[in-house]
Amino acid sequence: MKSAHALLSIQGLEVSYPSQDGYNGVIAIKNLNLELMAGEIGCLLGSSGCGKSSVLRAICGFEPLKSGEIFLRSKLVSSTSTLVPPGQRRVGMVFQDFALFPHLNALENVSFGLQHLPSEQRNAVAMDWLSKVSLSDKAKSYPHELSGGQQQRVALARAMAPEPDLILLDEPFSSLDVELRERLACDMRNILKANRITALLVTHDQVEAFAIADKVGVMADGKILQWDEPYELYHKPATRYVADFIGRGVFIKGQVLAGDKVQIEIGELEMNQGHNIEIGKEIDVLIRADDIQHDDNSPMHAEVVSKTFRGADFLYTLKLQSGAEILAFVPSHHNHAIGEKIGITLALDHVVTF
Numbered sequence: 001m002k003s004a005h006a007l008l009s010i011q012g013l014e015v016s017y018p019s020q021d022g023y024n025g026v027i028a029i030k031n032l033n034l035e036l037m038a039g040e041i042g043c044l045l046g047s048s049g050c051g052k053s054s055v056l057r058a059i060c061g062f063e064p065l066k067s068g069e070i071f072l073r074s075k076l077v078s079s080t081s082t083l084v085p086p087g088q089r090r091v092g093m094v095f096q097d098f099a100l101f102p103h104l105n106a107l108e109n110v111s112f113g114l115q116h117l118p119s120e121q122r123n124a125v126a127m128d129w130l131s132k133v134s135l136s137d138k139a140k141s142y143p144h145e146l147s148g149g150q151q152q153r154v155a156l157a158r159a160m161a162p163e164p165d166l167i168l169l170d171e172p173f174s175s176l177d178v179e180l181r182e183r184l185a186c187d188m189r190n191i192l193k194a195n196r197i198t199a200l201l202v203t204h205d206q207v208e209a210f211a212i213a214d215k216v217g218v219m220a221d222g223k224i225l226q227w228d229e230p231y232e233l234y235h236k237p238a239t240r241y242v243a244d245f246i247g248r249g250v251f252i253k254g255q256v257l258a259g260d261k262v263q264i265e266i267g268e269l270e271m272n273q274g275h276n277i278e279i280g281k282e283i284d285v286l287i288r289a290d291d292i293q294h295d296d297n298s299p300m301h302a303e304v305v306s307k308t309f310r311g312a313d314f315l316y317t318l319k320l321q322s323g324a325e326i327l328a329f330v331p332s333h334h335n336h337a338i339g340e341k342i343g344i345t346l347a348l349d350h351v352v353t354f
């Protein structure tokens, strides 16, 4: 159902590409629905080839639709018989490689989309946007004189300056260092929110998606499997694929007990969503790395099978008595050897079962 107040509304979107031999086409997007309210930041999250960029291209007007409709501010911009040209959609775009004009300085890059304004006003507006992304002092710098993060902020200012209704961001952090990404994702969210900009981002990186977006859609094979707030996606994944894709975890076997409980090898858990499951039934229980706590005093032990040092913590793979393996994040001052048995406790809030 299309909401009258959505800034962006996509209904039943299908996009396909012709195959190389010209016969059987590739269906890249299948019956995709999504809505963004004004000021909301959405994100499409999925692995390579799942169709994220095809959705952005369809919103921009670069792809004709096989079926479905796209509305911007309730105006039909794409359908099988309508294709409003990209330049008339009031949609801004920030590309993976930022695509700044190398021969123009930061100010000129930002003023590029402001040709309709008299030159004095154009400069003032561009300077104002540069200051909103904290780059007033770099107005005269050329892209090659700016760091990756600064180039990205110029690209964002350039996209925001003409005040589009919607900004699309295609993997905006992928060319930057891993450490930088999380901080910049947080900065970008603050800039977008401070300027009440509606944005849709695509990424394959969950940390980025969660740091920036109000709503995240997990995509696979041209479909959105779940569109939800990050907290809900993490704690209440609707499908096994989503549970697997989000966070670090494993499934271990459990048996349903009376009173909506489930027994797993390392304890008894209360199910928040397990009603109507027949007692005695075997189910899979998701145990994430952050559900397991290391505790030297715990009587329950597991053997360290492998470990990855991540700076602040280790990601341990631990073997239980049955041979089943679980993951655990353990503060990095607890440096245990492979083969050692360490004490663990279960600390689960939301039990996810399939």
Ligand SMILES: Nc1ncnc2c1ncn2[C@@H]1O[C@H](COP(=O)(O)OP(=O)(O)OP(=O)(O)O)[C@@H](O)[C@H]1O
Binding pocket: 017, 018, 019, 026, 027, 028, 046, 047, 048, 049, 050, 051, 052, 053, 054, 055, 204
């Ligand atoms: N121009 C094209 N011609 C034919 N097939 C295409 C074309 N563009 C994309 N595809 C196919 O459509 C599917 C979705 O591609 P898309 O680029 O939307 O995925 P993506 O999730 O953005 O991937 P990535 O994260 O790698 O950029 C893929 O199977 C891809 O091979």
